Amino acid sequence: MKYMLIMRSNDEAVEAYNEIPFEQVIEQMGRYNESLINAGVMAAGEGLTDASEGVVVDFSSQPPTVTDGPYGETKELFNGFWILQVSSREEAIEWASRCPLSPGSKLEVRRVTELSDFPQDNEWIQKEAEWIADAERAKADE
Amino acid sequence: MDDPVAASAEAVRRRVAAVWRIESARIVATLARYVGDVGLAEDLAQEAVVDALRQWPRDGVPASPGAWLTAVAKRKAIDGWRRRERLDERYAAMAHDLDTRTDPNAPPWDPDTIDDDVLRLVFISCHPVLARDAQVALTLRVVGGLSTEEIARAFLVPTATVQQRIVRAKKTLSAAHVPFEVPAREELPDRLASVFGVLYLIFNEGYAASAGDEWMRPELSLEALRLARSLSRLVPREPEVHGLVALFEFQASRFGARTTEDGEPVLLPDQDRTRWDRTLIARGTAALARQDALGRGRGYYGLQAGIAECHATAARAADTDWERIVLLYEALGRLAPSPVIDLNRAVAVSMSEGPATALRIVDELVASGRLSGYHLLPSVRGELLDRLGRAAEAREELQMAARLTRNERERAVLLRKADALT
Numbered sequence: 001m002k003y004m005l006i007m008r009s010n011d012e013a014v015e016a017y018n019e020i021p022f023e024q025v026i027e028q029m030g031r032y033n034e035s036l037i038n039a040g041v042m043a044a045g046e047g048l049t050d051a052s053e054g055v056v057v058d059f060s061s062q063p064p065t066v067t068d069g070p071y072g073e074t075k076e077l078f079n080g081f082w083i084l085q086v087s088s089r090e091e092a093i094e095w096a097s098r099c100p101l102s103p104g105s106k107l108e109v110r111r112v113t114e115l116s117d118f119p120q121d122n123e124w125i126q127k128e129a130e131w132i133a134d135a136e137r138a139k140a141d142e
Numbered sequence: 143m144d145d146p147v148a149a150s151a152e153a154v155r156r157r158v159a160a161v162w163r164i165e166s167a168r169i170v171a172t173l174a175r176y177v178g179d180v181g182l183a184e185d186l187a188q189e190a191v192v193d194a195l196r197q198w199p200r201d202g203v204p205a206s207p208g209a210w211l212t213a214v215a216k217r218k219a220i221d222g223w224r225r226r227e228r229l230d231e232r233y234a235a236m237a238h239d240l241d242t243r244t245d246p247n248a249p250p251w252d253p254d255t256i257d258d259d260v261l262r263l264v265f266i267s268c269h270p271v272l273a274r275d276a277q278v279a280l281t282l283r284v285v286g287g288l289s290t291e292e293i294a295r296a297f298l299v300p301t302a303t304v305q306q307r308i309v310r311a312k313k314t315l316s317a318a319h320v321p322f323e324v325p326a327r328e329e330l331p332d333r334l335a336s337v338f339g340v341l342y343l344i345f346n347e348g349y350a351a352s353a354g355d356e357w358m359r360p361e362l363s364l365e366a367l368r369l370a371r372s373l374s375r376l377v378p379r380e381p382e383v384h385g386l387v388a389l390f391e392f393q394a395s396r397f398g399a400r401t402t403e404d405g406e407p408v409l410l411p412d413q414d415r416t417r418w419d420r421t422l423i424a425r426g427t428a429a430l431a432r433q434d435a436l437g438r439g440r441g442y443y444g445l446q447a448g449i450a451e452c453h454a455t456a457a458r459a460a461d462t463d464w465e466r467i468v469l470l471y472e473a474l475g476r477l478a479p480s481p482v483i484d485l486n487r488a489v490a491v492s493m494s495e496g497p498a499t500a501l502r503i504v505d506e507l508v509a510s511g512r513l514s515g516y517h518l519l520p521s522v523r524g525e526l527l528d529r530l531g532r533a534a535e536a537r538e539e540l541q542m543a544a545r546l547t548r549n550e551r552e553r554a555v556l557l558r559k560a561d562a563l564t
Contacts, residue, residue: 038257039164040371044421083421085364090160114398 002043002112003092005082005099013104014077020102028100036084036095047080076106083112154199158207162191165208166287171259172212174322177219180266181312184284186222190215260285261376262322268337271318276311277340279304286365296362297347330380337373338386338443341366345390360397367394374429384433385444391426392450395419407551411459423454445474464494481512489522497529517546521556528563537563 009017017025036042048054054069086092089111096107166187173183190211204210267281282288282296290308294301325333348362367390374383399413408414430451433444440448449470456462471487484507492500504523513519524539540560544553 038372038375040368040375043425085368087163087361087365088156088160090156091163094157094160094164 001086001088001114003084003086003089004110004112005084005092005096006108006110007047007079007081007101008076008106008108009079010076010104013102014079016102016104032098032100035098036082041084041086041091041095043083043085045080045082048078051077151199154203155195157203158191158194158198161194161203161207161211163287165211167260167263167285169208169212169215170284171263173215173219174263174266175259176216178322179316180263180284180322181316182219183215184312186215186218187211189218257376258324260372262324264337264373264376265325265333266315266320266322268333268340269315269318269320270333270336271314271320272311274340274343276307276314277336278344279307280311281340281369282344282365283308286369288365296359334377334380334382338382341370341373341386341390342443344369345393349393360394363390363394363397366390374432378432379436381433381436381438382441382443384429384436385440385442385447388426388429388433388447389443389450391422391429392447392454395422395426395454405551407555410453415457415459418454426451426454442474442478445470445477449474462493464490468494481507481510482516482518485513485519485522488526492526492529497526501526501530515546517543517552517556519543520546524559533563536560 033042033045036045051069056067056069058065058067084092084095086095089109092109092111096109099107101107169187169190170180170183173186174180177183177186193214194207194211198204264281264285267285268277272280278297279293282293283290288296290304291301294304297304324330345363345366348359348364348366367387370383370387370390374387377383395418396410396413398419399415399417400408402408426447430440430444430447433440433447449467452463452467452470467490468487471483471490475483475487484503488500488503488507491503501523504519504526507513507519508523520539521543524536524543527533527536527539537560540556540563544556544560547553547556
């Protein structure tokens with residue numbers, strides 16, 4: 001099963017983080033990532049650039065409003081993520097708790113949905129049926 | 143789980159299992175280096191886990207659980223030696239070393255030797271003095287950190303059988319005085335081939351189960367993928383390790399599309415490609431690039447990965463580069479001649495040149511008798527005959543294939559196909 005570790009920080013944590021020498025940050029995170037890769041559990045992971053480069057599309061009105069970052073009222077900033085392929089929820093939590101983050105930062109651990117999460121009458125299944133029918137027709141035309 | 147004590151014991155049990163999963167290979171490898179015996183190392187580590195299950199609910203989980211387990215297991219080793227009054231100077235020195243370093247949270251391992259230790263563990267688990275069954279069980283157990291029950295479930299054999307295999311494997315290694323070391327350079331290719339073979343077997347057992355009710359057991363394949371990724375970090379200069387990883391990544395990318403909700407197989411041309419895992423496909427491509435960058439060509443697994451890549455990168459089944467696949471099968475057939483590869487090549491030929499050419503290859507295989515009893519031979523022959531409009535013969539072939547397969551899911555699909563031909 002796959003889990004996403006979502007890195008969240010507040011403004012103060014980001015500020016405090018900026019005080020730590022960049023080399024040190026890179027080294028600690030590098031070691032952590034290396035341990036994930038060596039264990040074969042890291043499926044993907046990316047950091048995100050500063051929130052001031054970000055944009056928010058807000059669906060509370062129609063058409064949605066688009067706001068440039070930084071976002072005045074936002075209490076939490078989404079800074080990056082990992083996708084881990086692990087055998088249990090506990091394993092994902094265990095890996096998350098080894099991440100070298102400092103106070104003010106949080107890691108949210110969320111399972112990535114799988115096929116078995118969808119009910120049989122879901123549109124995915126219907127879409128597949130249509131797709132198979134298309135493929136069969138295409139084969140018959142050959 | 144209304145009882146809070148029981149609930150917390152259960153939480154600790156799951157936590158211990160997660161720690162074991164992450165740390166077991168390093169713990170057992172470290173211990174094996176100390177005691178010089180993988181079997182003993184594994185027993186000691188298991189005893190330490192039992193201690194953890196007893197102590198952690200009471201005292202809390204230590205800051206460095208892996209180090210805790212290793213330290214406790216080492217003490218047990220020393221206690222055992224003391225009890226048996228076989229304390230020679232070496233053991234005494236070790237005991238002194240441990241007694242003076244009482245902080246169980248201090249990392250007991252030297253980071254520079256750890257990866258080598260794990261690599262030694264991989265080579266021992268796949269050592270040629272062991273039968274293939276034993277290699278598989280031991281690898282999943284001591285390198286993968288799976289429990290005996292998990293291994294038994296995955297291979298549909300009784301737990302006692304797996305237990306016996308592991309106990310015998312450990313005894314065999316001891317009796318043969320197998321040293322805890324990475325093989326010499328000249329031996330390395332052969333020994334690595336054996337390791338690759340074990341991982342390949344584990345992956346395939348999960349990918350298309352040879353028997354039973356379930357068509358695939360993805361968690362077993364994913365374990366093989368995890369171990370292969372890990373191995374590729376240990377021997378990054380070996381080209382084929384990247385080919386093996388690439389093959390597994392591409393194959394695993396299709397897991398979400400290979401069965402219906404009910405567990406019915408969905409064959410390649412019918413799969414919903416939007417459900418293929420793009421992350422794993424990208425990883426497969428990257429692993430192949432790593433192999434190619436080493437400049438020593440692709441081997442058995444790299445060529446298969448190349449074929450899997452052709453499928454993975456085709457947006458629709460109709461876009462598949464079948465000519466490239468035929469060439470890759472030809473290369474594979476020269477590298478490792480096998481009737482199964484010839485059969486697969488025939489399928490690719492049927493897509494690039496048509497069923498008539500492919501049928502000639504299949505008929506040669508039938509005549510050679512080399513695949514008699516293999517259900518996929520009549521299955522492919524049936525498909526080809528169907529495409530050539532020879533329905534009655536096709537039905538007979540599909541029925542024969544259904545009789546030959548040991549997998550219930552596959553049998554149902556074959557019989558349904560046969561019945562649809564009138």
